[in-house]
Amino acid sequence: MNVSRIKAIAYKEWREILRDRLFFTMAFVVPIMTLLVLAYGLSLDVEHIPFSVIDYDKSAMSRDYLHRFIDSRYFDFQGEAAGERELDDLLADSRIRFAIIVPPRFQEQLLSGRPVAVQSLIDGVFPYRTQVSKGYVAAINADFSTELLSRYIAQTRGIRIEQASVLVAPVRLETRYLYNQAIRSRWSMSTGLIMLVLMFAPPFLTALGVVRERENGSIYNIYASTVSRGEFILGKLLPYIAISALNIIILWWLVIELFGAPFKGSLLFFFPASLIFVVCTTGIGLLVSLLVRTQAAAALLTMVITFIPAMLFSGLLVPVESMDRATQIEAHLFPAVYYLNIVWGSFLKGLGWSALWGNVLSLLIYAAIIWTIGLLSFHKRPRQ
C-alpha cells in the first residue's frame, strides 16, 4: 500500500466527479430529494380525514353525537349529504373518506333505554388509514355510549352520576409514549429515512463510478499501471465515502431543522457509527460494480438490492420481530436493520455506545466481509 498512489487515484476520481455535472448533482440532490419525497409523501399521521354525515333524526341528541366527530381534530367535516346515493358518489370520488348515518328515532330510542345501531361507511383504499379511522370512530362511539349508560344507570338505580360512571367503566388504560411523546410519524419516518438514503445512495454512486471507468475503457490505464488492486479500490472509493460522509451531516441537519426531530443521543456515537454504515454500503456498491458491465445495469441492480430491503426488511415500516422466521433471517443479512437501531436509538431514544455497541459491531463485521469479497474479486487481469 502506497499512500501517495492512493491519494493520486482519489484525487483523479474527485476531479472526474466534479467534471460530470449531472453525476455531481446526483450525489447531493438524490439523497436530499429522497428524504423530502418520502418524508412528506409517506405521511402516516391520520388526521384531517374528510367526512360527511346524514342525520335522519335531527334531534338535540343526534346533533350532540355528530358534533363529537365534527369537533375532533382528526376529522374534517365536509357538510351534510342529502342521501345515501350522494355518500356513495362522494366516497367513489375520494371527496370524503368516511360517512356516518344517524338513523331515524335515534334520540327516542336512546331515551327509552334501547340501543341504536349507527352505520358508518369507510373508504378502504388505504388500508392502514382505514384501520386507524375505524379505531377513532369506535373510540368516539364508546365514549358516547359510556356517558349514555352511566346516565341511564344513575337514573334507574338512583345513584350519583360519578358513581355510575365508575361502575360502567371501571378500568382505564393510561398510555405513556416513550421517545416520541406526540407520536409524530414524521419523526419516525424522517429519521428512519436517513437509514434508507444511506443504504442506497452510496452504493448507487459507487457502482456507477466504478462501472463508468470500465465502460469508457479508462480502466485499462489502471490495469497497465503499477497501482495494486487494493490501492486502486481504496483510492477510487474514498471520494464516495467522503461524499456520503458529507451527506450524513446534511441529512442529520435536515431531519432536525425541517422535520423537527429531536437528537437525544451523542454525536460522538452517531457520526462514527454512520460512517461505518456508509463504508458498508459503499462496499455493496463495489460488489455490484463487479457484477455488471454498464452504468444503466449498475444503477438498476443497486436500486433493486438496496432500496427494497431497506424499505421492507429493515424494520422501518414493519418491525423485524413481527416477520416470519425466514424473513427475519433475510432481514439480518442486510446492514439496514442494525443501522436503523442506531438511528432511532440516537435520535429518539438518546442511547449511545453502551446500549448499541452490538449493532456497531455487526456493521463492522459486515463491512469487513463485503470489502474482503470486493477486493478478492477485483482482478487487474480480467479474463476476457
Next chain:
Amino acid sequence: MMGSRLLLWLDRMVAMTVKELKQLSRDPILLIVIVYFFTVDIYVAGSGIQMDLKQAAIVVLDHDHSAASRDLIYRFRPPYFDLKGEISSEHEARELLDRGDVLAVLDIPADFQRDLMRGKNVSVQMQVDASNATLGTLATTYAGQIVARFGQEQAKERLGLTEAQLQAVPVIQDRHRVYYNPNQTDPWFMSISELLTVITMLSLMLPAAAAVREKERGTIEQLAVSPLTPAQILFPKILAMGMIILLGAAVSLFLVILPAFHLPIKGSLVLFFIVTALYVFATSGLGLFIATLSHNLGQVVMLVILIMMPLLLLSGAWTPPEAMPDALRMAMVLSPLSYFIEMGYGILLKGAGLDILWDSLLGLALLGVVIFSFGVWRFRRQFR
C-alpha cells in the same frame, strides 16, 4: 395522390415501429428491467408490507398477582400481541424498551383486584415505544380495546346484568362497513400503487432509452438524412414503447396481481387500459425531454430517478391528498401521476366510471398535451 401519400406515411410508421421493437428485443438489460418490474417487483411490494400490528412483543410488570390481573394479562394474545413474560422492575422495563426488544410494557398497579371489587376506578399503565409512530398508535388502539372489553365484562358482573338485559340499555352499536377493501387487505393497495409507479418509471425510461440509443450509436445522423420527418422518427418510438408498457401492465395485472392477491376488479378494464395508454403518452413526453439532456443510458437512468421523485411526492400514491401539507396539495395538479393514481384506484378498487372520474381524465388529458408537446418540441430542436 392523397391515398398513396397516406399509405407511404403508414408504411414508414409501421416499419419504424417494428424496428424499435426489434431493437428493444436485442437489449438484454432493458428486457430484464421490464420483466423484473412488471412481475417480481410488484409481487414483492404487494406481499412485503402488512401494516398492522402483528404479534408485537409485550411484557408485564404485575404488582398485584391476582386472578383479575392474570385475567387481563392473558387477553394480550396473538394476532396483535405476543406476551413475552413477566418482569420485576421498572429498570428492566426501560432497558427492554431501549433495546427495542419489546414494543410495550403493561404495568398493573398493586391492589388492582381489591379496588375493582370495591367499585373504585383503577387505571392500568402502558409504556409504548413510539419511535415507530405507526406501531405505537396501533398498539395503543388495540390495547385500549382489550382493556375496554375487560372493563365491560367486570362492569357487567358487578351491575349484575345478563346478556339479555345488556341488549336493552341505551348504547351506540358500531356498525361499520368498509367499502372497496372490506378486510383492509394491504396487498391490494400496495400492488396497485406499485403497478402505477412502475408504469410511470418505464414510460419515462423506455422512450428516453430508445431515443438516446440512436445518439449513443450515431444512428441519429442517418435518421436525420433519411426522408423521415422528425414526427415519423418520434412517434414510432413512443408507440412501440407504449405497446410494451400496456402489455406489461396486462401481464402484471392478470398473471401477478389477480392470481397472487385475488384483487376483485370492480370497474371497467377497458377504461383502465385507455386511461393507462393516455397516461403513457403524456409521460413519454417527459421521457423525450430526458433524452435531449442525456448522452447515454446511464444518464437516462439517473435523470429518470430525479424526475420520478417529485412526480411520486405529488402523486398521493401512498398518502391521500388530504394528509399532505396545503402547499403540496396545490402542487399536485402538476403531477400527471396524481390523476393516474386517482383513476387507477377509482377504476380497479372502487368501480368508478367516467361519470365520477371525468374531471381527473380531463386534467390528465390537458396536462398530457402540455407535457407531450413540450417533449416533442425539445426533441425536434435537435434535428435543426
